[in-house]
Amino acid sequence: MNKQALNKLLKDRRAQISPETHGLPRPTGRGRRAPGLAQHHVDELLGCADRTYQRLESGNYPNAPVDLLRDIARLYGMNEQEWISLCRYARGEDPPGPLYDTSGHAVPAAWADAVHAVQGMAYVTDASWNLITCNDHFHQLFDHGRAPANTMRWMLIDGRDQLTDWATAWAPLVMPQLQTALAQRPDDKTLLNIEADVLADPASRPLYDAGGTSIHPDGDERPIRHALHGQGWVTMCVAQPLTAPGSRFMILIFRPGPRHKATRPPMLQARTMG
Numbered sequence: 001m002n003k004q005a006l007n008k009l010l011k012d013r014r015a016q017i018s019p020e021t022h023g024l025p026r027p028t029g030r031g032r033r034a035p036g037l038a039q040h041h042v043d044e045l046l047g048c049a050d051r052t053y054q055r056l057e058s059g060n061y062p063n064a065p066v067d068l069l070r071d072i073a074r075l076y077g078m079n080e081q082e083w084i085s086l087c088r089y090a091r092g093e094d095p096p097g098p099l100y101d102t103s104g105h106a107v108p109a110a111w112a113d114a115v116h117a118v119q120g121m122a123y124v125t126d127a128s129w130n131l132i133t134c135n136d137h138f139h140q141l142f143d144h145g146r147a148p149a150n151t152m153r154w155m156l157i158d159g160r161d162q163l164t165d166w167a168t169a170w171a172p173l174v175m176p177q178l179q180t181a182l183a184q185r186p187d188d189k190t191l192l193n194i195e196a197d198v199l200a201d202p203a204s205r206p207l208y209d210a211g212g213t214s215i216h217p218d219g220d221e222r223p224i225r226h227a228l229h230g231q232g233w234v235t236m237c238v239a240q241p242l243t244a245p246g247s248r249f250m251i252l253i254f255r256p257g258p259r260h261k262a263t264r265p266p267m268l269q270a271r272t273m274g
Contacts, residue, residue, distance in 0.1 A: 003059030006089035010057045013076040104246030127246025128190035164223035176212035232256040
């Protein structure tokens, strides 16, 4: 627990919430004149026991329940970055999932500029693997010169003719990603529809039921047929826009011909000062 940082975050965000917006009176007599909600207001609005919030803000509530932190974050209108900070300050760990069900479905417009600045294939998808933006290099990967609307559906269902060794090099690594996403977003209609189609397919259902531990493809190399350059291998570099949990920024490095190395190169590390 980081008591000082937690106190500042909560106190600053509480000061921004007007009691009147929640039907609460602002004191007019002697006493408190601080802006925003009073600490007892927060307990009242959240249905907590008296002084629950005071304990948290003062740093005297170690390992506060995630549900309490989520209710406070939503009451204060925190964004996803503030939500992560709140959990780290109060519990010493990242949150188990996004603050809002809609998070991960919009990214700052600057990501379009970032994607188009990449010389190779690059794109951004949302938390449901819907394509948000991509560059022309990525469009050229596909047979019809147009990237699919949903890359998860393409990898598991529609793109098998381009994904070399799909049953061994692609499906066992991609399907656990779908399962992990649904564990965090069990009501995501897009992902549920993809899962239903996977389960209805005799070729894919056994692979899905087998499960796996792959969560992200960062650094993976997989065989693929490029629509313009033929057979080759693609190396995947993955990042996440911080304001959109579950979204992903992908850079694909395509190399034509047979794969030269069977193992990953070593991890990069910063040089330490001696």
